[in-house]
Amino acid sequence: MINREEKKRSPIRSNKFGGLVIVFLLLNTATFAQQFGLSFSYFIPKNGYFSTPISPFSIRGVGVDLNRFIAIETGASLYRMSGLNVKGLPFESKDPLVGPNFTILVPVELVFQLKGSSVEFDIKGGVFGFYGFDQKINYGNLDRAIRKYENWEVTNSHFSYDNKPGWGYHAGAELTVYVTQQLGISLETNYLMGDSKFALSGSYTGGNGSLETKQVEYAGAKIDLTGLEFSIGVIIDSGGGGPAPKKKKRRR
Numbered sequence: 001m002i003n004r005e006e007k008k009r010s011p012i013r014s015n016k017f018g019g020l021v022i023v024f025l026l027l028n029t030a031t032f033a034q035q036f037g038l039s040f041s042y043f044i045p046k047n048g049y050f051s052t053p054i055s056p057f058s059i060r061g062v063g064v065d066l067n068r069f070i071a072i073e074t075g076a077s078l079y080r081m082s083g084l085n086v087k088g089l090p091f092e093s094k095d096p097l098v099g100p101n102f103t104i105l106v107p108v109e110l111v112f113q114l115k116g117s118s119v120e121f122d123i124k125g126g127v128f129g130f131y132g133f134d135q136k137i138n139y140g141n142l143d144r145a146i147r148k149y150e151n152w153e154v155t156n157s158h159f160s161y162d163n164k165p166g167w168g169y170h171a172g173a174e175l176t177v178y179v180t181q182q183l184g185i186s187l188e189t190n191y192l193m194g195d196s197k198f199a200l201s202g203s204y205t206g207g208n209g210s211l212e213t214k215q216v217e218y219a220g221a222k223i224d225l226t227g228l229e230f231s232i233g234v235i236i237d238s239g240g241g242g243p244a245p246k247k248k249k250r251r252r
Helices: 014-030 139-150
Strands: 035-045 052-065 070-081 085-087 101-115 119-133 154-178 183-208 210-218 222-237
Touching: 035 052, 035 070, 052 101, 085 183, 119 183, 139 154, 139 183, 154 222
Parallel strands: none
Antiparallel strands: 035 222, 052 070, 070 101, 085 222, 101 119, 119 154, 154 183, 183 210, 183 222
């Protein structure tokens, strides 16, 4: 059996993660000034596993209104990704090849706002950056993909990786209905298309009867962050303004 202890070129240090937690807590404290919200937000990746956010370390919809109809928003979310796929390999897999991990996602988006007396509909799109912490290779799915690619009966692999930040594009829409001047229900959906460099190098052993070992390097491998993000939540406006032209700050 091959030792599968991974040689990680990008080790995660606890003090960095602790710093992120403090930043998120400070951001969340600021959301209670005028308008804040609570919601259930999830991510369904392409060829991956259903993923959930790490609450309360998420704040979205922070920005500024350029005018009544256009705004710029940003924020940050910390996700617990159950599993993501890897592209740029000589073989394909319908199952995730990395995960679980922690992924921080920061969007910057242009928002077109259509506001009524008790309803607001936003169309949004822009770019996002992300970084996956504490990466893990899913060797079960990876070995199956290699076995199918090589047409072998058995396969056992061992890889190290070089994990990099990534970015991509996203677009979506949000509908907010205010039940009262202070209470609103929000439904939001976004489609994300992004990737990050995840160079792999190592070896795999397998065959049909007799075994052989191959040394390989996949410098063009990338983590595929493509999928659908959706959320449903409650917005509480302490100012009682409903869909007024002030910028929202929501915890998700």
